[in-house]
Structure formats: C-alpha cells, structure tokens
Amino acid sequence: MTKLLHIKIFILVILITLVKVDLYAQTVLSPAEDVCTGELKQYKVEGSAGSTIYWSVEGGAVYNGGSPVIDQDLVTPGFQYSELIVSGESLIGILWNVTAGDYLVRAFEETAGSCVSANMDLTVTVSNLPDQSLTLNNPAVCPGGTASITLTNSESGVNYQLRLDSDDSDVGTAIAGTGGNITFDVNPLVTTVYNVYAENLVSTCGVELDNKSTVTVEDVIDPVAVCKDITIQLDASGNASITAAQIDNGSSDNCGIASMSLSKTDFNCDDVSTNQVVASSNGYSVNIKVWPISVNPVGTTCDSGYGYTVTLGYDISFSGSGIPAGLNTLQGTLDCGGFFSLPNSGGSGTVETANAWRGASDCATITPEILGCTDATIVINGPGIPNQNISLPLSSPNTVELTVVDNSGNTSICSANVFVEDNEAPTIETLNGISVNADAGVCTYASSQLTAPTSNDNCSVSSVVVSPASLVLGANTVTWTVTDGAGNTNTSAQVVTVIDNEDPTITAPANVTANSDGDSCTASSVALGTPTTADNCGVATVTNDAPATFPLGETTVIWTVTDNAGLTATTTQVVTVTDNTPPELPSLSADYYKGDDFQTFIQTLIVDTLNYSWGSGAPESTLVGTDDFSVRFYGSVRATQAGDYTFYTNSDDCVRLWVDGQLIIDNWPKHALVVDEGTITLTAGQVVPIVLEYSEHSGNAIIKLEWEGPGISRQFMTAIQAVTVDVTASGSYNLTVDEVDPGYTDACGIATRTLSKTNFTCSDLGVNPVTLTVTDVNGNSSSCEINVIVEDTTPPVIPTLADVTGECSATAVAPTT
The missing domain is CATH 2.60.40.10 (Immunoglobulins)
Incomplete structure (x- = not known):
C-alpha cells in the first residue's frame, strides 16, 4: 500500500x-x-x-x-x-x-x-511538515467502554486526524493541535490499531505520525474494594441488618462494578459491642470502644518468659453540645498488662501498649483470649470531666468482609468493623400506688421489700432497682430504674404511702405514796415521775388523768402515750395519799417589812405572845432596822362562848385591827403610846381570823394586843388562851372540850378531843394545867396544855338559925353553908 x-x-x-x-x-x-x-x-x-x-x-x-x-x-x-x-x-x-x-x-x-x-x-x-515523532498511548478499555487515545505535545496550527490503521479511514473528526496533549475518544468492540495523520493548516502539508496506538479491549484489572467501619443499632426486636452500600466507602472498578456482597448482614444481641459513655457537665459525652487485636511477643525466644505488647483497636467519638477540640487525658491500662494512650481528639485506629512481661513459654501461640485481656481501666480528664477512672470491658467488633465483583468477574475484598449497639431502652411497667406499714421498730420502710414492676428489653434486662432505699412516713414517690445489658435505662414512678401502724409503748412510773397537804385532806403537787415511752415514729404526747389534788387513799392514774400517727397505748400508776398531819393548833405569825407602809418584805416570824415593847431598839426581825418598818400580824381566835369580845391595842405608832374581816380598830396616823379598843360579837366555838397591822416611824416602838370575853379574862393574845371556870354555884365544874379547845383544825377531820381533867372542885381553886388531846380521823393526834383557872367568886351563905334552948350543958351545931 x-x-x-x-x-x-x-x-x-x-x-x-x-x-x-x-x-x-x-x-x-x-x-x-x-x-x-x-x-x-x-x-x-x-x-x-x-x-x-x-x-x-x-x-x-x-x-x-x-x-x-x-x-x-x-x-x-x-x-x-x-x-x-x-x-x-x-x-x-x-x-x-x-x-x-x-x-x-x-x-x-x-x-x-x-x-x-x-x-x-x-x-x-x-x-515544514508536522512533527512526525509525536507519541500515542496504548490504552485498555473495558468491553463497551470508551478509550481515550492521548497524543502528547500536539503542535498549534496542525490538524490531527485519527484513522483506522487497517485502511486509513478517518475515525471521527480532526482535532486542532493546542501545543499540549490532545485526546481522541474511541469505542472499539475489539482490540484495534489506530494511526494519526497530521496536516499543516496553512500549507496543507501533512504526514502520518510514526507512532501508532493499540487500544486493547479487555478487563484484567481487579476492582478496588474500600470499606468503612460503621455503627448500627438494634431494633426493638433485638435485630439489625446492613447492606453492602453501608460498608462500601467508594469501591471502584475501571470497567464497572457488577455486584457487592457482605459476609454477614444480620446481627442480634449476641453481636453487641461494649460502648463506654462518659458524660461531661458541659453538655457533651465521650463514647469509647477498645478491643484487643493481637498479642505481639518481643524477642525470638520465650523459654523462661517473654515481653509482649498488645495491639488494640479503638473507636472514640463525641456527641452532644459544647464538644471540645480534645480531651486533656485519655489513657489506660489493660488487665492483662500494658499501658496505652488514646488520641485526645478521638477517631478510630490502632495503638500498641507498652511492654509487659509474661512468665510462660507460649509466645508462639499467645492470643488476647489466652492472655485474658477482658477489661481496661481508662483514665479520662477534659473540660467538664474531672479526672476519673472508669472500668471498660473489652469486646471485639464484628468483622465483616465486603466482596466487590466487576463486570468481568474480577473480585476484591476488604474488611470492616461493624459496631453493634443496643440503644433501645428497656420497658418498665408503671405500678399503681400502694400503702405499706413501716418496718417494725423504725419509722421507715425498706423499699427493697417492694414488688418490682414487670420489665422487658429487646436483648436482656440486667437489673431493676428502686430508689430511695428507705421510705419515710407518708407519701413517697419511688423511682424504679430498669437497666439492660447495654446500659440503657428506663424509669417509672410509683407512689408508696408508708403508714405507722405500730402502737407506742409506755411503762408507768413507780407507784407513789404521798402525804396529804397540811391545809387539806388531799395531796397536791404530787410528783408522779415520768413514764418511759417509745415509738417507732416518735411520741407526740404523753398525758395522764391525774386530778389536780389526790384524795386520801388510792387513786389509779391512767397514763396515755400518743404517737405521731395518733396511735395510743396506756398504763396505770397507783397514787396513795396518806394523812400524816396531826390536828393543827392556830398560831400567830408576823411578816416584817422595810418601810412604814409594807414596802419591802423581809421575813416571817412566829409570835408566842403579842406583847412587844421594843423602845428605840430593833424588833425581833433585826433585818428591818430600828425605825421606818412595818409588821403584819395574823392568826385566829376561837370564841368558847357566844357573846361580845373586846380587843385592846397598845401602840406607838400606827395600828389597825381586823377580826373576822371587820376593821374594829383604826388608828393609823402616827401617834404616841395610846390604848385603842374594839368589840365584835362571836358565836360559841367560832374560829375567826385576826389581822393586826403596825407601823413604826421613829422613836419608841410598842405594839400589844389583848382581848377578853365570855369565859376569857383580859389577857394578851397568844396561840393558847387560859380558861377560867367558876365552881361557886355547886362547888364543882365539869369542863367541856369546846370550852378549852383553842381552835384545833384538821384538813381531814377531827375524830376525838379529850381532856386530861374535866371536873374541877373547890379543891382545884387556882391554875390547873390540863392536857387537851385532839385526834383526827386518821389517828393523828396533837395535844397542848391549857391552864384552867378555877375560881370561887360567890361568898358563903350564912343561914338563919333558930333559937336553941337547951340545958346548961347544951351543944351548939354549926349550920351548913
């Protein structure tokens, strides 16, 4: 050709x-x-x-x-x-x-x-002819694909025509040179040889380039399989499925990918990977996964032990808000030995631990499982995460192979880690409110006794716990928390009302024996003591039904304890009141005051006889001084017979006298020594109070009180008055108790009064001491000596005698008188 x-x-x-x-x-x-x-x-x-x-x-x-x-x-x-x-x-x-x-x-x-x-x-x-030495590439093309034939260093001003080398027929249209590379796109069905004819655009000088391009139509190149690790979530039934597209990370092939398949597509609870979540106070969380890949013995022999490192895989991610650029510290130690550091900024990859030592000879066959690599202790510190140690269980991810097949049947395989997470929260039943009794002896209820609600999970329930552990009296909202095997939680609330149904306890004080008050036949202010009480929830009140005053004899006091729940318990105590007070003889008392008008009370003294002449000296109460003092005398008198009784005061300075509440002498202005008197009518046996007020200003101080009345000669006021009887009428006198009783009293009542002598005759003229014994109803007795003055106030009667005529020796007989 x-x-x-x-x-x-x-x-x-x-x-x-x-x-x-x-x-x-x-x-x-x-x-x-x-x-x-x-x-x-x-x-x-x-x-x-x-x-x-x-x-x-x-x-x-x-x-x-x-x-x-x-x-x-x-x-x-x-x-x-x-x-x-x-x-x-x-x-x-x-x-x-x-x-x-x-x-x-x-x-x-x-x-x-x-x-x-x-x-x-x-x-x-x-x-000039175009450059004939320019080169063409020899591309390969996939069947049915488009190949690009590149001509290097094309010349400007030259047209290049691609031709079939078999017959120099044009393929497509000519392309003008650019001074750089130009490209011819062809779609051969079989391997084909091409040439290029170059022609100068001005002179039309042309030449066929020396170099030819052979386009090979076949596919002998394996696809490029590229995988990526993924994290998937189990569904509510505990299952998850993946597709090849989820693992594929941009796999490619020069002639096109026919198919991609996975070695495993279905996952369940058995495939869950351990994921440790550390929450910060700044709003973000750190998700940490670590798993052992291999054990790497150090050295060539291990006859007596060997050093080793462990290659670990890790996946660290951040979630939430306020995610920092990185942590401050993220490192750990394996339980099987070896320290390691993880990147503070997160990500995924592998790390190798520091050397550790194993005293064994199994370096040729050692694996993480044999070594016992199951846990790691992680030290983490970062913004919002104070330095803390966490325990991290190790678990290998699920390794999945992605097989990529191109259109010519060429294949390629890559591996990826599939982290299976169970983020499905467990379910928990919401229970109705209940009431329970507080535990014995305490005012709380241990919530561990409650019946837990029904819970379920797509994989497994790890625990169901209740809080708080101890419930107080009244309505408590308890929180039930269910945790599944992956650490997911769910809660429900229940109202538990704790009731106190335990009665309080009470032990009465010891029985009490008390004496009756001196002025009554009852006992007041009896010290009952304090009962011993207890209650699981606290005692609210302790009361008793004791009267204000106790009568003679036995009185049963009922003690009642009431707890805070209103529950009660009772016990009894016996109070025995006895009368040990003998009948009392009225006494005279004196209250001494500083100041001439009872300004400042100083003391009380007993008065034997109200007959004082202190002159310029101090009275019995030396505490009040010699002048400018006042005294209030008080006591009682008993009228032995009905009639008028006259009272006499001899005073210097002021004086006032009340008898039975009546003011019968009132000479209160200051005065020199003077005698005042007043009269009051009393009934037989009447006991009346007397009050004598005296005030001393200056100079001599004198105060005296006398009285007289039926059967009582004028005498100074004393507690016991002498009694005068007259035997003139019959030569004898039978004295009664009422005539001599100075006014004995007894709160419980007087049973008997006796005199040591009741009959007086002319032979008893003068003063006769007589003992009065007074016995109360409870056998208590008092006695006093009373002077009985026996008088004969009527002269003898001389009868008129008849004349006597008698013999010279007659005897005259004295008349009876």
Whole structure:
C-alpha cells in the first residue's frame, strides 16, 4: 500500500506538479508554488526539439530518472542540470529536503542555433511538515467502554486526524493541535490499531505520525474494594441488618462494578459491642470502644518468659453540645498488662501498649483470649470531666468482609468493623400506688421489700432497682430504674404511702405514796415521775388523768402515750395519799417589812405572845432596822362562848385591827403610846381570823394586843388562851372540850378531843394545867396544855338559925353553908 505520509524517492510520478513554461513566450505560467519539506515535486519546461534546457535549483536536489543530478553541466555556472529536448519538453524532479523558506527554480532554453531565451523563474515556498515523532498511548478499555487515545505535545496550527490503521479511514473528526496533549475518544468492540495523520493548516502539508496506538479491549484489572467501619443499632426486636452500600466507602472498578456482597448482614444481641459513655457537665459525652487485636511477643525466644505488647483497636467519638477540640487525658491500662494512650481528639485506629512481661513459654501461640485481656481501666480528664477512672470491658467488633465483583468477574475484598449497639431502652411497667406499714421498730420502710414492676428489653434486662432505699412516713414517690445489658435505662414512678401502724409503748412510773397537804385532806403537787415511752415514729404526747389534788387513799392514774400517727397505748400508776398531819393548833405569825407602809418584805416570824415593847431598839426581825418598818400580824381566835369580845391595842405608832374581816380598830396616823379598843360579837366555838397591822416611824416602838370575853379574862393574845371556870354555884365544874379547845383544825377531820381533867372542885381553886388531846380521823393526834383557872367568886351563905334552948350543958351545931 502506497503511503502519502512516507515520501520515497523512487515514486516520483505520484507527486508530480507541472510547471508549464512557454519557451517561445518566455513566460512562466505559474510564478510561485507551495511545497512541503521533504516533498518530491516534478517540473516541466516545453521547448523546441534540439534545444537544450538549463535548470538551476536553490536548495533542492534535482532528480532525473530517479537519480540526483548535481552540476552535470559545468559550462554554465549556477545551473545544476541541462537536458537536450527531444520530445518538446524537459522534465525534472526536485526533492525539497530543505528547511522552510522561499527557493528559486530557474530555467532557460538555448537553441541549436545558440539562441538563448530569457530566464524562466519559479519561486517555491517550502513549508515544514508536522512533527512526525509525536507519541500515542496504548490504552485498555473495558468491553463497551470508551478509550481515550492521548497524543502528547500536539503542535498549534496542525490538524490531527485519527484513522483506522487497517485502511486509513478517518475515525471521527480532526482535532486542532493546542501545543499540549490532545485526546481522541474511541469505542472499539475489539482490540484495534489506530494511526494519526497530521496536516499543516496553512500549507496543507501533512504526514502520518510514526507512532501508532493499540487500544486493547479487555478487563484484567481487579476492582478496588474500600470499606468503612460503621455503627448500627438494634431494633426493638433485638435485630439489625446492613447492606453492602453501608460498608462500601467508594469501591471502584475501571470497567464497572457488577455486584457487592457482605459476609454477614444480620446481627442480634449476641453481636453487641461494649460502648463506654462518659458524660461531661458541659453538655457533651465521650463514647469509647477498645478491643484487643493481637498479642505481639518481643524477642525470638520465650523459654523462661517473654515481653509482649498488645495491639488494640479503638473507636472514640463525641456527641452532644459544647464538644471540645480534645480531651486533656485519655489513657489506660489493660488487665492483662500494658499501658496505652488514646488520641485526645478521638477517631478510630490502632495503638500498641507498652511492654509487659509474661512468665510462660507460649509466645508462639499467645492470643488476647489466652492472655485474658477482658477489661481496661481508662483514665479520662477534659473540660467538664474531672479526672476519673472508669472500668471498660473489652469486646471485639464484628468483622465483616465486603466482596466487590466487576463486570468481568474480577473480585476484591476488604474488611470492616461493624459496631453493634443496643440503644433501645428497656420497658418498665408503671405500678399503681400502694400503702405499706413501716418496718417494725423504725419509722421507715425498706423499699427493697417492694414488688418490682414487670420489665422487658429487646436483648436482656440486667437489673431493676428502686430508689430511695428507705421510705419515710407518708407519701413517697419511688423511682424504679430498669437497666439492660447495654446500659440503657428506663424509669417509672410509683407512689408508696408508708403508714405507722405500730402502737407506742409506755411503762408507768413507780407507784407513789404521798402525804396529804397540811391545809387539806388531799395531796397536791404530787410528783408522779415520768413514764418511759417509745415509738417507732416518735411520741407526740404523753398525758395522764391525774386530778389536780389526790384524795386520801388510792387513786389509779391512767397514763396515755400518743404517737405521731395518733396511735395510743396506756398504763396505770397507783397514787396513795396518806394523812400524816396531826390536828393543827392556830398560831400567830408576823411578816416584817422595810418601810412604814409594807414596802419591802423581809421575813416571817412566829409570835408566842403579842406583847412587844421594843423602845428605840430593833424588833425581833433585826433585818428591818430600828425605825421606818412595818409588821403584819395574823392568826385566829376561837370564841368558847357566844357573846361580845373586846380587843385592846397598845401602840406607838400606827395600828389597825381586823377580826373576822371587820376593821374594829383604826388608828393609823402616827401617834404616841395610846390604848385603842374594839368589840365584835362571836358565836360559841367560832374560829375567826385576826389581822393586826403596825407601823413604826421613829422613836419608841410598842405594839400589844389583848382581848377578853365570855369565859376569857383580859389577857394578851397568844396561840393558847387560859380558861377560867367558876365552881361557886355547886362547888364543882365539869369542863367541856369546846370550852378549852383553842381552835384545833384538821384538813381531814377531827375524830376525838379529850381532856386530861374535866371536873374541877373547890379543891382545884387556882391554875390547873390540863392536857387537851385532839385526834383526827386518821389517828393523828396533837395535844397542848391549857391552864384552867378555877375560881370561887360567890361568898358563903350564912343561914338563919333558930333559937336553941337547951340545958346548961347544951351543944351548939354549926349550920351548913
């Protein structure tokens, strides 16, 4: 096959361009011509037979008959070739194997008669051919795909035409050179060879490039499988499924991917990976997963032990708000030995622990399982997470293989970690409120006794706990918290009302025996003591039904304890009141005051006889001084008989006297010594109170009180008054108790009064001490000695005697008187 791009010297006839010269006219028909570097052109000059044509060519090589002709005619310098015309023309070939530029081709004719024509000139412009050495690539293309043939370093101003090398037929349209690489897109069905024809856009000089491109149609390249680790969540039934697309991280193939498949697509609770979540106070959480991959013995022998490191996989992520750029500390220690550090900024990858030592000879077969790598202690510190140690169980993720198959059946496999998480919260029943009794002896209820609510989980329930542990009296809202195997929680609330149904306890004080009060037949202010009480929830009140005053004899006191829940308990105590107070004899008492009008109380003294003459000295109460004091005397008197009783005061200074509440003497202004008197009517046996007020200003101090009445001669006031009886009428007198009783009293009652002597006769004239014994109803007795003054106030009666007439010896008899 003849190639236009491969110009061969021996095929001159194909590239002939005629330059016709009219010899006779000596005119060049075409004054100029464009040719390509390396192109062979043929030129012709017509002339007369027998003439000689002389040719001169600048730069080109002249061919005649296929051989270069150089300076054959040396007769005419400057002309390279001459030829005798035989057939009316001279024909030569010129190979323009020169640099680009304009070149002159000249010819003239010389006839046999030596006539010489004018020069016939032709300007030939030689243009360069496109670069023939440019290279083409040899791409491979997938069946049905598009291949790109790249031509490197194309030339500007040149068009490049892709052709089938089998028949030089054009493929597509020509592409203009850019000075850089250009591309031809082809879609061969089978392996095909292409060539490129390059043509100068100005001169139309063209050439076929030396290099060819073979486009191979086949697919022998495996796909590129790229995997990524993923985290999936189990659903409510405890299952999860994944697709190849979730694992694929941009797998590719030159001819297209036909399919992708996984070694495992279904997961359940058994595949859950351990995920430790550490919550910060700043709103973010750190999710930490760590798992052992391999044990790496250090050294070549392990006869007596060996060092080792452990390669760990990790996956650390952040969630929530306020996520920091990184933590301050994140490192740990394996329970099987070896310290390691994790990246503070999170991410996933592998780390290797520091060296540890194992005293065994199993370095060739050691695995994390044999070594016992099950847990790690993690030290974490960061914003909102104070330095703390956490326990992290180790668990390997699920390794899944992704198989990528291209359209030609080529395959590739990559592996990915599938972290299975159970974020499904367990369910827990909401219980109705209940009431319970407080535990015995305490006012609380241990919530551990409650019946837990029903709970469920898609995988497993780890625990159900209740808080608070101890419930107080009343309504308590308890929180039930269910935790599943993955650490997910859920809560429900229940109202538990704690009731106190435990009665309080009470132990009565010891029985009490008390004496009756001196002025009554009852006992008041009896010290009952304090009962011993107790209650699981506290005692609210302790009361008793004791009367304000206790009567004689036994009184049962009922003690009642009431707790804070209103529950009660009772016990009894016996109070026995006895009368140990004998009948009392009225006494005279004196209250002494500083100040002449009872301003300041000083003390109380007993008065034997109200007969005081202190002069300028101090009274019995030396505490009040000698002047400017006051005294209030009080006591009682008993009227032995009915009648008028007169009271006498002898005072210096002021005096006032009340008897039975009646003011009978009132001489309160200051005065010198004076006797005042007052009278009051009393009934027999009447006991009346007396109050005598006295005030001393200055000078002598005298106060005396006397009284008299029926059966009582005038005498000074004392507790016991003398009794006067008159035996004149009959020579004897039977004295009664009422006549001598000075006013004994007894709160419980007087049973008997007896006198040591009741009958008086003329032989008893004068003072007779008599003992009065008073016994109360309870056998208590008092006695006092009373002076009984026996008088004979009636003179004897002399009867009128009859005259007696008798013998000289008559005896006179005294009359009876």
